[in-house]
Amino acid sequence: MDPATARASHRKRKRKRKRYDGQQGTASVDDDDAWAVFRFHESRGGIRALVESGITTVPPLFLVPTAPVSSAAMNFVVPSVDLFLPRSDAVALVRAAARSSGIFQVTNHGVPAGTVDSALSVVRAFNEQPFAARSPFYSVSPIGAVTYATIPIPRPMNGQPRDSLIVRFDHPRDHDLRNLPAACRDSLLEYHRSLTRLGKEIAGLLLEGLGVGAERLEQVEGFLMQCHYHPRCPEPERALGSREHTDGDLFTVLSQDGVGELQVRLNGGEWVDVAPVAGTLIVNIGDVLKVVSNDEYKSVEHRVVIKSAQESRVSIALFFNPAKHGRSDFFGPLPELVTEEKPARYRSLSWQQMLDNRTALGHAKPSALDQFRVTLN
Ligand SMILES: O=C(O)CCC(=O)C(=O)O
Numbered sequence: 390m391d392p393a394t395a396r397a398s399h400r401k402r403k404r405k406r407k408r409y410d411g412q413q414g415t416a417s418v419d420d421d422d423a424w425a426v427f428r429f430h431e432s433r434g435g436i437r438a439l440v441e442s443g444i445t446t447v448p449p450l451f452l453v454p455t456a457p458v459s460s461a462a463m464n465f466v467v468p469s470v471d472l473f474l475p476r477s478d479a480v481a482l483v484r485a486a487a488r489s490s491g492i493f494q495v496t497n498h499g500v501p502a503g504t505v506d507s508a509l510s511v512v513r514a515f516n517e518q519p520f521a522a523r524s525p526f527y528s529v530s531p532i533g534a535v536t537y538a539t540i541p542i543p544r545p546m547n548g549q550p551r552d553s554l555i556v557r558f559d560h561p562r563d564h565d566l567r568n569l570p571a572a573c574r575d576s577l578l579e580y581h582r583s584l585t586r587l588g589k590e591i592a593g594l595l596l597e598g599l600g601v602g603a604e605r606l607e608q609v610e611g612f613l614m615q616c617h618y619h620p621r622c623p624e625p626e627r628a629l630g631s632r633e634h635t636d637g638d639l640f641t642v643l644s645q646d647g648v649g650e651l652q653v654r655l656n657g658g659e660w661v662d663v664a665p666v667a668g669t670l671i672v673n674i675g676d677v678l679k680v681v682s683n684d685e686y687k688s689v690e691h692r693v694v695i696k697s698a699q700e701s702r703v704s705i706a707l708f709f710n711p712a713k714h715g716r717s718d719f720f721g722p723l724p725e726l727v728t729e730e731k732p733a734r735y736r737s738l739s740w741q742q743m744l745d746n747r748t749a750l751g752h753a754k755p756s757a758l759d760q761f762r763v764t765l766n
């Protein structure tokens with residue numbers, strides 16, 4: 390946004406000034422407008438620079454109105470799938486996990502530990518460089534296939550205090566990696582290559598778990614990679630590392646470092662921890678697969694809570710979709726999963742329509758996906 394537009398938007402929003410009750414009293418939302426976001430981006434330092442400047446409170450742009458509550462009592466064990474198992478056993482496990490919680494972790498997945506460790510550590514090293522080395526890469530709009538920025542979300546859904554290095558692999562300019570820091574390039578591209586192989590295998594297992602051929606979704610690809618760095622946060626209970634959401638893809642493969650902090654909501658109820666387990670990778674189902682499977686599979690709600698004021702955290706999410714997911718490519722429940730007993734739960738939609746809806750509705754309920762739900766009489 391250019392400065393004139395940002396200022397105009399600022400004035401407009403100021404006229405509509407609102408107040409909300411923050412967790413610790415009433416907070417003004419004046420700062421949370423286009424102008425504040427613009428100024429924040431202009432500083433080109435991301436959250437990390439704010440933290441380095443010595444802030445002791447969470448800036449308004451990143452405050453959450455209510456503290457995250459999670460169930461300490463629930464000891465959720467993420468279903469585990471050993472990919473060395475005979476295929477029919479692996480399919481059964483994947484199917485059970487995708488139907489019950491929408492999340493599982495894989496072991497013996499064929500991605501070398503060094504590939505994952507190296508990717509996580511180059512992301513950490515890049516983000517922990519001095520401001521002068523990092524800030525030239527800062528850009529909210531993609532430069533070629535790469536974006537590096539904090540992605541604040543305007544109120545009523547405040548930003549997430551994390552800086553993300555994002556690489557698109559499905560973009561017409563997907564070879565334009567000039568904004569991918571050289572020190573990260575080899576490790577992140579190797580990570581992408583290795584996880585793409587794994588993603589294709591997982592797609593096959595998920596489809597077989599639905600009783601349809603693995604070839605039913607053309608060429609699944611890891612089209613978007615988001616490398617998140619969550620700097621330590623002075624007031625962990627007043628921010629969320631990642632807002633609660635479902636992913637808008639087929640499925641996501643996620644690596645998190647030993648800090649953990651990922652949580653999932655079980656069947657729309659309690660939030661429980663997904664503890665990091667060395668050597669495993671997490672797979673979570675997204676909205677596209679929920680639709681394609683005609684609600685056989687769940688897309689799992691998840692978030693990142695900040696537990697420690699001292700530790701920074703790194704995670705890498707690789708999002709998978711069918712290769713065809715452009716504006717004119719529609720997807721809907723697979724015909725073999727639509728029966729008289731179980732009619733289609735969704736209208737066909739394009740991925741772009743879903744994304745547009747997500748942008749418009751954000752995390753509001755009803756969810757972006759509900760707009761496409763068929764109402765059954
Ligand atoms: O940081 C994480 O562990 C989760 C990231 C995530 O959910 C996402 O990028 O969609």
Ligand SMILES: [Fe+2]
Nearest residue numbers: 634635636691
């Ligand atoms: Fe996610």
